[in-house]
Amino acid sequence: MKVELGSVYNGFKLLEIREIDEINSEGMLFEHEKSGAKLFYLKNDDDNKVFSVSFRTPPKDSTGVPHILEHSVLCGSRKFPVKEPFVELVKGSLNTFLNAFTFPDKTMYPVASTNEKDFCNLMDVYLDAVFYPNIYKYPEIMMQEGWHYELDNKDAEIIYKGVVYNEMKGAFSSPESILFRKISESLFPDTQYGVESGGDPDVIPELTQQQFEAFHKKYYHPSNSYIYLYGDMDIEEKLRFLDEEYLKDFDRIEVDSEILAQKPFDKQNEVLIKYPISNTEKEEDKTFLSMNFAIGKATDVEVYLAFDILEHLLLETPSSPLKKALIDGKIGKDVFGSFEASMLQPMFSIVAKNSNESEKERFKDLIIQTLTKLVKEGIDKKLIEASINIKEFQLREADYHGYPKGLIYSMKAMDSWLYNEKPWIHLEYESVFRKIKTALNSRYFEDMIEKYILNNNHSSVLIVKPVKGLSEEKEALIKKKLADLKKSLTDEQIEKIIQDTVKLKERQVTHDSPEDLKKIPLLSINDVDPKAKKLPLVEKEEGIKTLFHPVFTNGIAYVNMYFTTEGVKEELIPYISILSTVLGKVSTEKYYYEDLAKEININTGGIRYIAQAYAEKGNSEKFYPKFIVKSKVIIDSVDKLSNLLCEIIGHTKFDDHKRLKEIIQETKSRMEMIIFDKGHIVAANHLFSYFSNIGKYEDILSGLSFYKFIAELEKNFDNKAEEISSKLKEVSSLIFNKSNLLLSVTLEEKDYDKFKKNFNPVYNELGDKPAAVEEYKFEFGPKNEGLMTSAKVQYVAKAYNFIKLGYSYSGSLQVLKAIINYDYLWNQVRVQGGAYGSFSAFQRNGNMFFTSYRDPNLDRTLKVYDEAGSYFKSFKVDDRQMTKYIIGTVSDLDFPLTPSMKGERAVENYIKKVTYEDIQREREEVLNTKVEDIQKYSDLISDSMKQNYLCVLGNEEKIKENQGIFNEIVNIFE
Incomplete structure (x- = not known):
């Protein structure tokens, strides 16, 4: 489409055109004349198309209304009246991104897809959601996603419940989260940045349905919208769709959504x-x-x-x-x-x-x-x-x-566009x-x-x-407030809360009608490529086993060195992780550590060190532990990268005790942040250590066992300094040997010889010790720990290995995962239970888990896991629903990979012994999954849950209340 400034295309006037060489795009700025909607299109040849509709949403208080509304508009709309269009899309779309974000001053609804038909479907559902949501029709939506009083009978206690309420209780449990949320309040107390757009749990229950609806009416109008399109598309056709389906029905209005600036302070x-x-x-x-x-x-x-x-x-x-x-x-x-x-x-x-x-x-x-x-x-x-x-x-x-880079560009665009x-x-x-x-x-x-x-x-x-006891004090105040509220209510008012609770629960358990479900647009299996994409991998034997990945990288060489660590004794495993945090941050023979950091950043795109393990496919016992040196560099600077790697690998000095102590303290600190932020993954991974070789190894290497190890080292550092230095030297000399190395190189074919010539010095720096293999004798058993913290919510996990029980891996398990995540667990743990999220996984080595995120419950969630097998025994959906689950699963399989990710994924498959034939077979198993296949997995789930391996990370009081569930109760932090 050839466009001209000042011309009108399907109601949109073209205001400006701009060549943006830095991102190889042409920018076009439009305005929809009737509705006042603004539109920015970045035209380029990227097939991963992005759409976003955003609104200025400055909050006036900390009730979290922008955040609750972000959740709620995706709970049914005029054209798509099902309860969860968002979830239905996730189940059955080939999207490469699908989410929504609440910022302190705006709300964004972005989607992305490489499939044209899918992209148009996603746009349609999101636009209908923001402009015509069902929030006015069903007050239960705000109750579920925001907050509500819950009361099952007149003798029970009233409690607060709601997805955002529990999400923000979790957020306000983490000191880092509290800190960063309060910084803006301290700097901008008189503006929208002086309140909590996500919602403060103490204030969220002040939000009324009327305020909720008024916020949507005021801000969710095209005149206050910012529409963004990115990628290779027919822009005229997209403008026609936007105009005819949505914007032509709105008249331009004045929306007072000005973002206020804070008057500068006179003093700190x-x-x-x-x-x-x-x-x-x-x-x-x-x-x-x-x-x-x-x-x-x-x-x-x-x-x-x-x-x-x-x-x-x-x-x-x-x-x-x-x-x-x-x-x-x-x-x-x-x-x-x-x-x-x-x-x-x-x-x-x-x-x-x-x-x-x-x-x-x-x-x-x-x-x-x-x-x-x-x-x-x-x-x-x-x-x-x-x-x-x-x-x-x-x-x-x-x-x-x-x-998707188009998504990042949309956020950068909003950082100026929102402010005129x-x-x-x-x-x-x-x-x-x-x-x-x-x-x-x-x-x-x-x-x-x-x-x-x-x-x-x-x-x-x-x-x-x-402050000790602050959480308990706050919970006691909430209990008293709610008890006093109940005492003050008339019988009619109590009955009203009970009936509202009943009505909400009825809505939550009522299935959408087949007619409404059919209104959600769906691709067909024919829209899916039956062939899996081949990852670029060429094996080269040049003294050192090299895996070459020839792809266009824009002149960058991605060089990853995979050293096996099988020769490291069990008691030294934690030192592999410490080595990964120390390298590049301590001095070498040639460079003081500060100068080394400068040289790395001047001459490369970065060098990182990662310790992890890879499980062999189909094998519940075998795994391959690796120490990875990841680096990236402009191809003309490979010689400089080589010199730096030689210096770090061969000449690092481990005897600067002051510097080692600083790094160990920082490592412990960063792990504490992860425990608070990703408690669902922390609990699930720790649970694997009860029954799985790779789980035990990774727990010692980088999980909760490692956290305890590093906390102990930090506490007794002065007594252990010499021992730490000595063990780091020992582990380093065991790892950095030619016999341990597998090299991965991702770059263009024409640059390979240049790389090879300039990288040779690194091989000469490596030791010549023969490869060794330690036999680890791990102890297993159902420790079933309750891991206590001051968090106000739980992360509840249950897991086992299904191969140990005689089952085998199939691609159909990935379809099962989609159904569990977006049907069973979504409804049971999130919608009805009020948790922010719940997830499952089924791995090629047989390890499987269920886990929840920011969950107000504990025993209820475990019961949901235990009943999953029974649920799937009688699982029944029609062909359309099954197609939806399959397409959603393919979306995960076909996630677009950057050049560096293609190289890394190819190496991961190589180490795990996953061949292209395995990947193609998995795809065929996904595409051919039937309802009966899912039903057959009911025994796999039931048998795994019956092993009763569980782990819960969460609130101290809640864990003590349920102490009969646990074999051990442990304080994570000292």
Whole structure:
């Protein structure tokens, strides 16, 4: 379609056209004349198309109405009246992304797909959801997704229930989450950023149905919308669809959704926040200190990018001067930063974790002293070059960890578009980088520190301190409040709550009619390619076994070294993980560790070290433990990468005890964050250690057993320093041998010889010890632990290995997983139970699990797991529903892979002994799955659950209430 400025296409007037060379796209800005809807299209040849419709949604309070509405509009609409169109889409779409996001000032509804028909279906369902939701028809939607009083009979206690209510109870259990949610409140108390858009659990129950509906009426109008399209598509046809199906029915109106700016402070604001810890934890060294600054406007392109680089420079590398000063000053055991730019006034934060309130003044003074010194004496130019290079490398690579790049570009567009600027200003980075690079011979960053930090009174200091018994105190207050409420109610009012509860539960268990289900658009099996995609892999024997993956990489070489660690003794397994955190962060013979970090970031796109294990397909016992050195580099700099790898692998010094202690403290701190943030995965993985070789190994290597190990090391470091150094040297010498190495290289065919010639020095640096294999004698048994924390919710897991029970793996198990996740568990654990989520998995080695996320329940959820087998014995759906589950499963199998991901997936399959024939067979088994196949798995599920291996991570009181379920009750944190 050839377009002209000022012309109108299907109701949309073309306002501007812009070539955006940095992302190889043409940007077109439209406005729908009748409705006032704004539309930005990024035209390019990417077949992974993205659509998003977003709204400005500034909240006035912390009831979480934008967040609850984000959940609720996806619970049925005019054209698609089923209870959960979102879930029906997930079950039966080839989407590459499908979700929704609540930000502090906007709500986004993005979808992506490589299939044209599917893409149009997704657009249709999402547009109908936001403009014509069923929230006005069914108050039960807000009750379910937001909050409600639950009362089963007049003698029972009233309780609060709701998906967002429990999600935010979980979020407000994590001190890191509390910290980052309160930073914006401390900096912008008079604006939309001074309240909690996600919802504060203490305030969520103040939201009424009337306020809920009014918020939608006000903000969810096309005049307040931002529509985004990306990829290779017929834009004229998409504009016609938007106009005819939706926008032509709306008239332009004025929507007061202005995003307010906070008036600058005259002096620094100080805020004290408390967070709960369990009664058995110590309060010492558990305070968070943060100093925060409001930094200009998000529409200032230069500050937006430069401060991102400055935050990295000051706080994110081993050579970062501010991080080093705070660690050396023993202010906290972990230091990190944040630059949050997805808001009108971006925030820069400096955080010290595992500190104490008494260190507050020293924390403030040391930050100011360090930054003043940097301004006065100048920042090391190599450090500046390193941080600029690593950020530029990331932008040019455009690899966003599996997220469609079109989705990331939509978020960057909103960072200016929402604030009345052009949507492409943050996508055009070349000219900005040229300005920023003047920092290499000027006072660019020094002046920035002086202006935006040292001379900026618009700042805050947050102290987030632990308090024992706070959680129990809060729960007791809620119980009393609800008990007092019940006493104050008339019999009629109590009966009304009971009837509302009954009505909600009836809706939750009532199946959608077949007629309504058929209204959700569905692809056919014929829309699915019956052939699995082949991953690029060429085996080369050149002294070292090499797996070459010839794909277009835009001039980047992805080089991964897989060292087997089978020769490491059982008692040394945790040191493999410590080695992965230490390498590149301690000194070598040639470089002091700060200089090493600079050299890595100047000359490469990064070097990372990962310890993990791969299970052999179809084998419940056999696994392959690996130590992976992952690196990426521009092909012309492979020689520089080789020199750095030689230095790190062959000449790392493990005897700097001060530095080792700092790294161990940071490692422990980061694991604590994972335990709070990903408790469902932590519990499920720990559960595998009860019965599985690979589960036990990975638990010792990087799971909860490793956390206990690292916590013990940190506590007794001074007595163990020499031993730690000695064991790291031993493990390093055992791993880095030619006999252990499998090399993986992802790059273009034409560049392979250049790579090979420049990478040879690395082989010469490796030892010549023959490969060794240790026989691990792990002990197993149903420990069935209750892992107690101060969290207000649970993560409930149950698991076993079905191959041990005589069953075998089939692709049909992946269809079963889709049905369990988006039908059985979704309805039982999320919709009816009020948990934020629940998941299952069935692996090729036989390990399977059920797990829940931010779950208010414990024994009820375990009962749901135990009854799953019976449910599937009588499982019955029609052909259309079965097709839906199959297509949804294929969506997971066909997730688009970046060049680096293609190489990594190919190596993973190679190590696991998964052939292309296995992958094709799995696909055929998925495509040919019948209802009877799913029914047959009822025994597999029942038999696995009957083994009664369970693990729960969660609230101390809840676990103690249910202590009869557990064989052991354990405090995770000291």
